[in-house]
Amino acid sequence: AVIRALTTAPVDDVLYYHFTHALVAGVQALVSRTGYTGEDGVELYFDASHATAVWDALLEIDGAVPAGLGARDSLRLEAGLMLYGNDIDDAVTPIEASLAWTVKLDKARFLGRDVLAPQKEKGATKKLVGFRIDERAVPRHGYSVLVDGETVDCVRSGIMSPTLGYGIGTTYLPTAKAEIGQSIEIDIRGRRVPANIVKMPFYRTSHPPKRKPT
Secondary structure, three states: OOOHHHOOOOHHHOOOOOEEEEEEOOEEEEEEOOOOOOOOOOEEEOOHHHHHHHHHHHHOOOOOOOOOHHHHHHHHHHOOOOOEOOOEOOOOOOOOOOOHHHOOOOOOOOOOHHHHHHHHHHOOOEEEEEEEEOOOOOOOOOOEEEEOOEEEEEOOEEEEOOOOOOEEEEEEEEHHHOOOOOEEEEEEOOEEEEEEEEOOOOOOOOOOOOOOOO
């Protein structure tokens, strides 16, 4: 609704994970609908020189309220969305990161295919999973994760979920230990706090349609 007030472009016709080009507050912008906060929203990309003007125009719209980077980070984690440098980096593959849907192996050759194809066929040795902590404890990025008393990884992303009211996070586990319900421990300042593997996303909100209705 905020973007509608600043453009004549049909932003409602932009499908989930699609984008369009439009004038927003008089500025040429790319308007995407990737919903990185886990909600049905849009992202704007434009020349940095226009940032102040577009920001001011957004805040003039009734109902528009600014939120900080911490809010975005908690929302995207609740929605089970990855953050580069935390959950994914150049040391893990999309298949290990539970993002196999982003990889199409029907091409004859592409960068990384020789690694991805065997993982797709035989399975990866590790897998990114989500976990929850039932007691009052915050699983912060970098804290050690243990299975059967042995350190296997660290917390990749972790917060006290403001929506759910308990600690949530992500970590990589050996595939054999990555089943829903698996018990793990998080080393929080020298104390081993129990946690359990749960299905992601942790919290689901509505998204725009992925394709136009027929």
